[in-house]
Amino acid sequence: MINKLPYILSSLIVLLINNVYAEETPKFYNDSAEDLFYDSPLESYKMAEKALVMATNMSSTHEIVRAYVNLSRYYTFKENYQRSLDSLYVGVEYINEIPRETAEQLLLSISQNHLILHSNNLTFDQFINSNDEEVFWRKNYNVLIKLSAYYYNNYSYLNANDNLQKALVLAQNLNDSSCIAEVNYQIGRLAVAIEKYDRSLVYFDKALPYTIASKDSLRASKIYSYMGESQMLLKEYSTADSLFLLALSFSSKSTKNHYLVLKNLGKFNFNQGKYAVSKSYYLQALGNMGNNYDSDKAFIFNELGDISLLDHQLAESKMYYDSAIWYSKRFQDFKNLEEALVGLSEVAVKRKDFKLSNELLKNSKIAQSKSTEQKEMEAISYSNAYFDTYFKELQIIDLRQDKYIKDLILEQEKEKTSLLIVLLIVVLLGGVLLVLWFIQTRKNAKLEREKAKVARDHNEELMMINSVLSQSQKELLNANQIKDRMFSVIGHDAKGPLISVRNQVFGLIGKVDKESTVYEELVNSEILIDNVIRLINDLLNWAMLQDEKIELNIEKVDFKEILEANLSLYQQVIDRKKIVFDIDLPSNTILDTDYQLLSFSVRNLLSNAMKYSPEGGEIKILSQRTESSFTLSITDHGPGITEEKMDSIFRMPESFVAPSPDREGLGFGLPMTARFVKLLKGEISLKSELKQGSTFSLEIPCLK
Template sequence: FVLMGSYERGLEYYDKALEISERNNYQHNISLSLSNSGVIQNKIGNYDEALNLYQRSLRVSRSLNDPVQTSNCLINIGTNYAEMGEPEKGLDYVQQGMEMKIELGDERTISNCYIHLADIYSKLEEHEKAIELLNRAIPIKEELDEPDGLIRCYLGLGSIAYHQERYREAVRMANMGLEIAREISAIEYIAEGYLIKKEIAVKQGDFRSAYQFEMQHSLYMDSLMDEAIAKASMEIEFRTRSKVLQHENENLKIQSNLDQLLVRKRTMVFHSSLVIVSVLILALILVLYYMRRHRNTSLKLEEKNLVITKQNLKLDQVNKTKDRMMSIIAHDLRGTIGNQLTAVEVLYRIEGDDKVEIDRKRLLGNLKNSASYSLELLENLLHWSRLEEGASNYHPEEVKLNTLVSNCLSLYSESAKNKELVFEKDIKEVITCNSDKIMMETIYRNLISNAIKFSNPGGTITIGLSKLDGKTRFWVTDQGIGMSEEESRKVIQNGGITRRGTANEKGAGMGLALVQEFTKIHNGELIITSETNKGSTFEVIIPCLN
């Protein structure tokens, strides 16, 4: 929830964790819960409450003689004091935490301390010390391969150089930070880099460049806002669906409790009747009657409990679907949109400038490929989510399969051309089949896309289609990297594996899962023949029944 920006929900769960830990006297977990809650309070600007939580966590971690958590608390307290406008106190606490980290040999956190201390010295206008600390952090971040930390160092050096009126150095540092930020699509840092460059241009009197940098800054800030709005919308939808299911569960539990009270009441009446009734025959009739009623009520109670169990399973499925969708959107889709933004930024920057020579056709081709991948990912995501929720409908109709194959080849012709791949068609007749058009097109599209993705440049991809004994056979053969027997078995059993293509193309791991599910819906069969470094053949056999 914190990564999604839902800080209130994050605090809610950390409070629950703290309550359980205190009830069971889990001291280490108490310290972690307090510290994590403090981080959220710091993010939303409640610095006093964050300081209180950090100090409580520090007392617990010291009582446990836990140097790792104690040093983390000291560093958090120091950065919090700095943001509260008390940099001297912050400096003391961060230095204490860093000394403990040095004893522990935690290079990553030591380099983070250098950056924290540099921020504090910058606020104290001791720029030379700040520069020294950032230069000490850079080689450590490079060795640990932490691009996020490198960006913070370069942008920090750029900001200091700006305040020292060393504008050329400030621009150089800002550009280095921007270069890394673009590589990892770190939109927030890109916006910060353009803000620094805008302020430098203003100081130098280059107002035209300042305007352009301000436009870039606004563009990326709008992207951050759109991303936050999308996350908030998904969070609202998830909350609504969860509340509906929770409300239904509560109603069923209330009804179940009422039925249990009814069973108890009738049991009491039953026993009382045994005492009162003196006639053996009448007593026997009453016993049989109440036993039958009791059994019926118990059956109804079991049915309601079964409904509650099904609702809980449905809620778990909704949670899993939401988590998978968030992961794909946060990583794969965000990366492609970042690439598109970068391409648009380049085109915007060179528009009207005849002095700049650039291969616009190649750039537009890359933009088109990125957009095609985004569309393919969204379509697969839509089909997959419908399958997960049981909302996918099967609508068979008379379909001309040759047309579907031609459409798919046309769709991926540009991608194949970029990798110098050749399509060979092995189709000798016009083939029609009573099947679901959308599902068949999804099967063909994903198999052809995978063949392109995992083929080496300059290879050949064979696409075949035939019909025999009332069954259609569609196959795709490539000369790519292939798969081992273990990987082929995982695809058949689990529906897919996730790995990058020969040109580092991304994949979400849903394509083959959709192929397998849609083939099963058509009562068909997926056959995989593959050998490592020699290529693969994916064959789908579907019966054509009325």
């Protein structure tokens, strides 16, 4: 402590100077509390108290929560975990009004305190700070509702549902109609988000009576709007129309829900083909939104663009799509951005501007990939250690039931004092058991009869399923034949033109100044065309592997001819990168093997070596032949391969990634090479060192 004293004094002096010259704000005091905590916890506590008072007066929810987190850290330091949790639970009240980073810090602090309490074997009542069961239930109910809203807003639907189900138990214990209605509404809304529309209708029906009785027009409008949306997606169009109109009658023009109802009515009528009515509702929704930059405007402008396009109003359609693009970019809504770009592409086609249409479609593909990434990010689950660890081990206890059990045990202890009563109980129990045995015997006989009936029914169902499966098998065989024809078209009709285009591009490269941007674009185009040709080859070979149609054609093969033929394929790459080859072949290179499989394997290994070799690099090709086997090794001086990637390099990838100038093929080359070498009854291996290079080796039999 003495060693730290100079540092503490200097920190306090700096803090005093900052108090004089800096602007005193809640953020300043919270930052000071965090800086001083490890060296002077008491001073940190005082700063947090000042931050709380000032943030409360200024209604700054973010700084209020930060202040409570800083206070809880001090209480935890003093091992006053109960008071620490009380501070944190107050912060939960604002969890939906603060940045996600602060919210996650708050939840982490709660979980840490609960884990400490649990490890010290403290009971739930000791840190909930209430012995009154109703206060206990209501306090936990409020926390669960706040947390479920936080998880819902952050797309963590599993955690949201978990908290709502617990909140429903507490609401039923409280016997509070408003709480029960609130939970049912929240569960219904969650069911719509996860596309469980039948389930959502059940919960909305439970929430609706109290909502109507309490004259909560805004909530009623939201419920009817959600119910209409669910019925529409369940294709109950007549019911959906009535529900949307009810939602509209309950909504006020001054609320956000009013334009949402109008938007849903527009969507409903659009799906019904009533485009004029749909357009009217969408325009009313936009008018109700005013100049607010609402993210829903992107969707509405896309719909209006589609309607105008159907009416052949191209100028109007373009205006709407342009607006949709503006709002989509503003709110990073890549799904609506993709749809707007596709719509503009269709407008360009109708205007016979095919070049613009093609550019717009390319941009829409980029937006589509961004939209996919966005969905994956939204699917990330934000865990809450408090409910994941504590509530899974402890159930919410019904204290009234617990009291009843204690009274029953006490009564039984009193009855034990009388031997006569004990004997009477034994006789009664024996009679009851006898009656239960008789009843159970009859039930078992009835159950056996029912089982036999179910077995007969199941046999009939299995026969029907067998028939359906036979038909499905025929359809699958037909589909497989269609797939084979498609791959045949790809292999023979697509590769030839692509090779011609690649040769023309290569010819142009030699005529263009290397310093110009056109030269770089031509080089990238050539690489991309090579990648597409490789992709087609990978697809064809992959299809053959999937169908297991590869049959070995063992014949006399000259390995030297195979090597020379494959090197000539890459002569342009060799010349451009100035790659030097060190080739060592035996005098006898005649093998008994399959020409196509060996040529494919050599081509893939050569391509891989040239791809990762630097300009002016050297590739060493060494082969040896014995009486029964032939070995080949290809060594490059590229960046090398990590051990992690070496473990999976010969396995088929689990997902497809589109080729690009930075990526060749689908990643099937080496896995298929390994499969082909195995078909040749050989083995393939890899040795690699980072920044040193890699050596791929294969060994195959050379005689029949």
